[in-house]
Amino acid sequence: AQTVTQSQPEMSVQEAETVTLSCTYDTSENNYYLFWYKQPPSRQMILVIRQEAYKQQNATENRFSVNFQKAAKSFSLKISDSQLGDTAMYFCAFMKRNAGNMLTFGGGTRLMVKP
């Protein structure tokens, strides 16, 4: 079974600064996907970024980028130029490839962006 660990229950960052959220996972699989989801207060969960494990290049989406270290089983999310709208719960998730599309979620990190 896979496990996903987010070691930072809460974080805060000043507006316009950069913050990194950590995520580690444990698996014996070689082919899998990793995701970061954002859940704003009382709003819908949305996909932030995803990474295929077979790709060495780190995924980026505008101000969001990941640092994927496959050997270390680490998948951190960097948010650059933080905005007030980035305030949310962030969940790291793991999906084994060709295994029914099941997502295993971490416990989440609550990020507060301060003005």
Added chain:
Amino acid sequence: EADIYQTPRYLVIGTGKKITLECSQTMGHDKMYWYQQDPGMELHLIHYSYGVNSTEKGDLSSESTVSRIRTEHFPLTLESARPSHTSQYLCASSIRRGGTDTQYFGPGTRLTVL
């Protein structure tokens, strides 16, 4: 945001009542999922479906049941609600694109059983 809808958004109900949480998606996705999420906690998969007439139980045991008679509709039913069922229920659907299945979530139903 994806076209996936859940109703009601909030429900407060007494013990012993039968309830159905609705989930619909207009994207034609084959796969649909139900997750249970306690406040500030991670999501746990309770049911999933690969398509019409397909339903499976997830990792977390749940007293709820689901049905998938139409592709776009995946309702969850509790025959007799109890306070232990108080939680947020998130519906999701997914489709494979570029070799990756990405799940899209609905807004959730926050259920309180008194």
